Amino acid sequence: MASPTPELINALRRTVQSLKNGAPYQWGHMGGCNCGNLAQELTKLTKDQIHQYAMQRHGDWNEQAEDYCSTSQMPIDLLINEMLNAGLMLEDLKHLERLDDRQILGRFPIEKRFLRHNVREDVMAYMNAWAELLEEQLLAKITLPALQDIEFA
Template sequence: MARPNPDLINALRRTAKKLKEGAPYQWGHMGGCNCGNLAQELTKLSKDQIHTYAMQRYGDWNEQVDDYCQTSSLPIDIIINEMLNAGLMLEDLKHLEKLSDKQVLARFPVEKRLALKHNVRDDVVAYMYEWANLLEERLLEKIQLPVLEELSFA
């Protein structure tokens, strides 16, 4: 699971909001799919740039992740590297593309969980918001506030 951090949480929420408000979405397009839309937010590249870079190697996001090389100079590997630097793990990208992370899915009511479709905009939006909420909760669990000693008013 991704490393919870404010920038990643906000990127997920911004991506979900943009999709909800009508940003281009096309599941079969490497720059306009689930991962592609998040990649746009994290890298500031356009959907067409991401798609063009991804097409320099074969496959969908799952295959691109399987073939990812940290030291490669292929643009898609540079994009994936930026996403990893934002706190994501390789498995997160696979799960996002298929809306399949069990920890995120467990937060939905069973009937919604079973009905989620990986290539339906509204389902992607719901998944991203719920994932952001999960990461935020995990981040807040790590925050320790100092205990203040009881003040005396003598």
């Protein structure tokens, strides 16, 4: 599971807002699919640039994650590296493309856990749930000094 970073949480929320506002969504387009829309927010590349980079190698996001090489200078690997630097793991890319991370799906009522990976509204719901989960994890890491430990002037 991704590291709960403010950058990733905000990117997930911006992606949802962008999709809600009518951003192009096409599951079969590497720059306009689930991962592609998040990649746009994390990298500031356009959907067409992302698609062009991905087409330099074979496969969908799952296969791109499988073939990822951190030392490669291929544009898609540099793009994925930027996404990993924001807190994502390679497995997150695979799960996002299929909307199938069990931890995220567990946040939905049982009858709503069967999300369709190529439906905009389901992608938005998944990303919202993911952002909420990451935010909870981030907040759980924050410890404040106890009031009795604070010296007042």
